[in-house]
Amino acid sequence: MRIILAPMEGLVDAPIREILTGVGGIDRSVTEFIRVTQGMLPPRIFYKYAPELHQGARTQAGVPVAVQLLGSDPVMMARHGAKAAELGARQVDINFGCPAKTVNRHKGGCVLMREPELMHHITASVRAAVPAEVSVTAKMRLGYDDRSMAVACAEALAAAGAAEIVVHARSKVDGYKPPAYWEEIARVREAVTCQVIANGEIWTVADYWRCREVTGCDDVMIGRGLITRPDLARQIKASQAGETVPVMRWSEVVALIKAYGAELEPRLGDRYVTGRLKQWLNYLRKGYPEAEAVWPQARKIRDVAPFYGCLETSTQTVCSAA
Numbered sequence: 001m002r003i004i005l006a007p008m009e010g011l012v013d014a015p016i017r018e019i020l021t022g023v024g025g026i027d028r029s030v031t032e033f034i035r036v037t038q039g040m041l042p043p044r045i046f047y048k049y050a051p052e053l054h055q056g057a058r059t060q061a062g063v064p065v066a067v068q069l070l071g072s073d074p075v076m077m078a079r080h081g082a083k084a085a086e087l088g089a090r091q092v093d094i095n096f097g098c099p100a101k102t103v104n105r106h107k108g109g110c111v112l113m114r115e116p117e118l119m120h121h122i123t124a125s126v127r128a129a130v131p132a133e134v135s136v137t138a139k140m141r142l143g144y145d146d147r148s149m150a151v152a153c154a155e156a157l158a159a160a161g162a163a164e165i166v167v168h169a170r171s172k173v174d175g176y177k178p179p180a181y182w183e184e185i186a187r188v189r190e191a192v193t194c195q196v197i198a199n200g201e202i203w204t205v206a207d208y209w210r211c212r213e214v215t216g217c218d219d220v221m222i223g224r225g226l227i228t229r230p231d232l233a234r235q236i237k238a239s240q241a242g243e244t245v246p247v248m249r250w251s252e253v254v255a256l257i258k259a260y261g262a263e264l265e266p267r268l269g270d271r272y273v274t275g276r277l278k279q280w281l282n283y284l285r286k287g288y289p290e291a292e293a294v295w296p297q298a299r300k301i302r303d304v305a306p307f308y309g310c311l312e313t314s315t316q317t318v319c320s321a322a
Contacts, residue, residue, distance in 0.1 A: 025233025
């Protein structure tokens, strides 16, 4: 009954992984995708996206981190999978789920679900290129134009040697709009023998249990739900054990935001740092009324110090813009 932290391009980076896995309850995480094109990327790119490779491909909390690749050339994907394994990756994940227009336009991500044979070729090539002890996994959606291709694509991945398949319960056209079509994940799970992991619209402990009931999946991947409620995985783990734990207070969440900013500050300018912090704060509005209350003022602040001050004040009352 594992809980996996989903990759989210532009937000779930290495510092966020460290923070969220430190809160507890997360069993595994996945990097943002490394874009594979025609040139061979140098090791520094792998380390940029997965600095955890320097420490056994685990966060400081000991949570394993998979290296995710995105691309459509089987040969180059295989070469990069082999390089990831050489640098210490214990799991190579292949992204067939990204719905971004720029990615799909360059034949990456979810658009490949129009071509199950190519998905098979890419996955089989990566599987053949990495050592047997390195797991090759994949993430996909229910389809690109509609939700009709999920079973065919999953069967192609399983036949190619994918050890696990994460299924986001929407098509590309569905985007991120509710609902999540969990019942379609159940169809995928019934069609393949490899492990299927459910993903999509898990915001609460109750959502987790409903998702498991509908999909039949033991494991789930959570992205936005963990950004919105940083202790959601910990809450779910307690629920699995028939226990309860106190919900994380807003003051504790503010401490996490500041810790994230402290990781970013040495290498990024103030406005970029506050931009990333605002992105997280915007998600937190769904989980914390304090975040919703402080958002109109905090979103106007460009510099780090007054932004921190505003957040600190918000633990008592809503601050004014600086």
